[in-house]
Amino acid sequence: MPGLMQHWSLTCTRILDHAARNHPTREIVSRSVEGPTHRTTYAEMRDRALTVAKRLSQTGLREGDRAATLAWNTWRHMEVWYGLLGIGAIYHTVNPRLFPQQIAWIINHAEDRLLFVDLTFVPIVEKIWSELTTVEHVIVLTDAANMPETGFPASPYEDWLAEADADFTWAELDENAAAGMCYTSGTTGDPKGVVYSHRSNVLHAMSAAIPDMLGLSARDRMMPVVPLFHANGWSLAFSCPLAGAAMVMPGPRMDGEALWELLDGERVTVTAAVPTIWLMLLQYLEKSGKTLPHLERVVIGGAACPRAITKAFEETYDVRVMHAWGMTEMSPLGTVCSIKPEVSGLDGEDKLDLQEKQGHTPFGVEMKITDDAGVEQPWDGKTFGRLKVRGPAISQTYFKNDTPIVDADNFFDTGDVAHIDANGYMQITDRAKDVIKSGGEWISTIDLENLALLHPHVSEAAVIGVSHPKWDERPLLIIVPRDGCTPDASDILASFEGRIAKWWMPNDVVFVDEIPHTATGKIKKTALREQFSDYAFPDEA
Ligand code: AMP
Numbered sequence: 284m285p286g287l288m289q290h291w292s293l294t295c296t297r298i299l300d301h302a303a304r305n306h307p308t309r310e311i312v313s314r315s316v317e318g319p320t321h322r323t324t325y326a327e328m329r330d331r332a333l334t335v336a337k338r339l340s341q342t343g344l345r346e347g348d349r350a351a352t353l354a355w356n357t358w359r360h361m362e363v364w365y366g367l368l369g370i371g372a373i374y375h376t377v378n379p380r381l382f383p384q385q386i387a388w389i390i391n392h393a394e395d396r397l398l399f400v401d402l403t404f405v406p407i408v409e410k411i412w413s414e415l416t417t418v419e420h421v422i423v424l425t426d427a428a429n430m431p432e433t434g435f436p437a438s439p440y441e442d443w444l445a446e447a448d449a450d451f452t453w454a455e456l457d458e459n460a461a462a463g464m465c466y467t468s469g470t471t472g473d474p475k476g477v478v479y480s481h482r483s484n485v486l487h488a489m490s491a492a493i494p495d496m497l498g499l500s501a502r503d504r505m506m507p508v509v510p511l512f513h514a515n516g517w518s519l520a521f522s523c524p525l526a527g528a529a530m531v532m533p534g535p536r537m538d539g540e541a542l543w544e545l546l547d548g549e550r551v552t553v554t555a556a557v558p559t560i561w562l563m564l565l566q567y568l569e570k571s572g573k574t575l576p577h578l579e580r581v582v583i584g585g586a587a588c589p590r591a592i593t594k595a596f597e598e599t600y601d602v603r604v605m606h607a608w609g610m611t612e613m614s615p616l617g618t619v620c621s622i623k624p625e626v627s628g629l630d631g632e633d634k635l636d637l638q639e640k641q642g643h644t645p646f647g648v649e650m651k652i653t654d655d656a657g658v659e660q661p662w663d664g665k666t667f668g669r670l671k672v673r674g675p676a677i678s679q680t681y682f683k684n685d686t687p688i689v690d691a692d693n694f695f696d697t698g699d700v701a702h703i704d705a706n707g708y709m710q711i712t713d714r715a716k717d718v719i720k721s722g723g724e725w726i727s728t729i730d731l732e733n734l735a736l737l738h739p740h741v742s743e744a745a746v747i748g749v750s751h752p753k754w755d756e757r758p759l760l761i762i763v764p765r766d767g768c769t770p771d772a773s774d775i776l777a778s779f780e781g782r783i784a785k786w787w788m789p790n791d792v793v794f795v796d797e798i799p800h801t802a803t804g805k806i807k808k809t810a811l812r813e814q815f816s817d818y819a820f821p822d823e824a
Pocket of ligand 1: 610
């Protein structure tokens with residue numbers, strides 16, 4: 284039977300066309316890398332992106348070619364994405380916090396032909412230039428006046444762009460064509476390239492924007508603190524223009540004071556980042572006495588959101604917390620903890636209990652939990668299992684590797700361990716490789732970390748399993764004390780009593796000045812396990 288509806292290819296540039304036509308004056312405000320605040324609109328951004336697309340095609344970039352970006356969240360970074368998308372080339376965000384050798388490896392593996400780089404990261408390119416095998420030219424995201432001397436062939440972006448105009452038509456593309464790439468950090472083995480398609484980005488942006496997910500609207504002013512280089516920028520470069528939301532880009536400064544200045548001065552209504560960022564903001568607010576009169580919602584994901592952060596935002600600053608979970612392989616959004624009617628009567632500690640959960644899925648993400656043998660487990664809020672997902676914006680293979688990463692039913696094993704309750708709220712209890720196996724039973728390190736963070740003298744907490752002659756592994760609690768505090772180990776452990784099963788109690792507490800983090804701000808458990816590999820619990824010493 285012939286199709287009754289039009290075929291309308293779901294390409295990403297349609298999102299910018301929509302925003303430019305329907306929300307032409309909506310602002311994109313950026314703190315530029317050079318310093319001053321920059322303001323543009325969706326209409327202007329579309330013109331500039333068309334110019335980028337024309338300039339890229341003059342340069343000889345073709346459909347399917349890759350170009351890397353080493354850049355902060357600014358209007359320039361976003362228009363480069365859309366320019367690349369507009370000729371069917373692929374934006375490849377590279378995390379500048381990786382080691383220079385890893386950056387070079389990733390760029391070579393992706394075979395990026397061009398490299399767009401912020402001023403901040405020019406020294407990284409200097410370091411790795413001799414190792415880059417495919418990059419033909421570097422474009423520094425600045426103007427001629429701010430252009431530094433470089434030891435590699437480079438142009439200032441604004442001059443490079445001035446050689447083209449906006450008289451260009453987006454390429455006609457198959458919606459299944461590749462659109463973007465992001466490598467997962469991969470704690471073991473080489474990083475793996477996740478490739479998003481135009482269709483997956485568009486479908487994912489529609490799912491992400493709906494009220495019970497990020498709930499974006501044309502009345503919102505969204506500040507994506509999460510960098511575009513972290514897990515497809517949490518879709519915000521697509522879901523904001525799709526919804527007509529204004530954007531406030533923090534550029535290179537993500538300290539508490541800098542973020543507060545934008546939240547306040549730009550009347551931001553919704554923002555998104557990992558918990559460590561919010562910890563810094565809350566500490567700044569506490570010290571300075573500043574408040575958040577405009578902010579309505581904060582999306583917190585990438586790592587488990589500590590209860591104390593949720594409590595402070597909701598109870599002290601009247602900001603609604605939306606705990607979210609996702610993965611680079613999932614475009615990235617998997618769940619958001621928004622309030623369904625079934626739980627709308629909860630308040631106080633019961634509501635905080637709910638908000639510790641990572642939440643429920645949007646349309647387009649199916650999830651289940653299984654035991655190690657693959658048998659599906661009940662949604663009873665207690666039984667842990669391996670969390671598996673499938674959907675149209677979830678990877679099935681990695682770049683340059685045809686081996687499927689999904690099972691016969693298309694489910695991708697997230698590597699997370701979780702339970703799901705009868706209302707569909709999922710809670711991560713661990714990474715499969717971090718969970719502590721004590722006497723054949725599992726102990727959730729995240730639950731213990733969350734409890735430790737409730738103690739007023741604790742700034743950061745991590746729990747790892749340390750080998751134990753009798754129990755196989757037992758929990759060791761590692762604490763960074765709050766500035767000026769000298770917490771007592773037995774006092775912290777006493778605060779756990781009655782809140783966990785007795786056999787979950789950590790066998791010891793150690794205090795450190797610093798806990799190592801990954802390039803995306805998560806606690807680096809592998810490094811901690813190495814650091815404490817010779818550790819012996821006091822009762823065995
Ligand atoms: P990445 O692809 O680097 O964003 O890492 C994805 C992983 O981060 C997930 O598989 C989880 O282990 C972890 N993660 C993301 N969000 C959360 C969250 N809200 N709570 C706990 N873990 C999370």
